[in-house]
Amino acid sequence: MHLLKTAGISLALSISLLSAAQADTTQTLSSTGTNQYYNRNPGNFEIGRVTFEYDTQSITALQTSVTLVDQGWGGQNPDNGVSIRLLSNNQAVYTLNVAGSTHDWQTLSFDLNSNPGAYTAINSALAGINRADGPIALQFVTNAWGYPGWELHTRNDFLSVTTSALPVPEPETYAMFLAGLGAIGFLKRRQGKALA
Known part of the structure; x- marks a missing residue:
């Protein structure tokens, strides 16, 4: 017995x-910089992306660092800057601004673990994705708001994301x-x- x-x-x-x-996977990407202009490449301009494994359950850590300047005329648009976009089959299901625009060169950092609301929101969006719809990726983008004279320049772009999967x-x-x-x-x- x-x-x-x-x-x-x-x-x-x-x-x-x-x-x-659970198995944790950390992926990083970096870029020397990007240049956007209102009349050449407005909208979401990709710095880079990482693709998640099919069995990814959650994003446990996400950090970014970007040095940027917004050389647009007049006021700053809050949509200008750098964002993270969670993609399902190349369609954005969640967008998170990680660095806002500035008229002077500044290095701005973001840590998902210091932002509980964003942590919950991005993981809720990830949980809501139907894996059969296609690949899941995290896209690192600059966002150009296309009014005349607007420019956005970045340097030393860096992203690190850790995911957890069964x-x-x-x-x-x-x-x-x-x-x-x-x-x-x-x-x-x-x-x-x-x-x-």
Whole structure:
């Protein structure tokens, strides 16, 4: 009986470890800089992108750093600057501004873990994506608002994103799981014969 309990506890622990274990992946990208002009490349201008694995469950960390200047005439538009766009099959499902426009060169940093509202929002958007729709990616963009004379220049663009995914178990893990089930079945059968 004691052996049966031990085997049962071991099996339950193995199953819980299989379901709870997560694999983290960190991807980075960097660019020497971008240049946008109202009459050449307005709108969302891609700095770069990272593609997520199919089984990505959440974004656990996201950091950016950008040195930028907005040389537009007049006031600053709040939409000018640098954004992160969560894409499903190349369609934006969530946009997060990470660096606003400025008329003087400034280095602006963003840390998702310091912004709980954004952390919740981007992960909710990720959870709502139907994986069958196509690839999931995170796009790093500058956003040009196209009024005459507007320019946006960036330097030293950097993005780091860490995602968490449920791992695909190794064949050895399945073998151990099946062996555990077989051992429990054998012990149960043996116990039944002993009682008869």
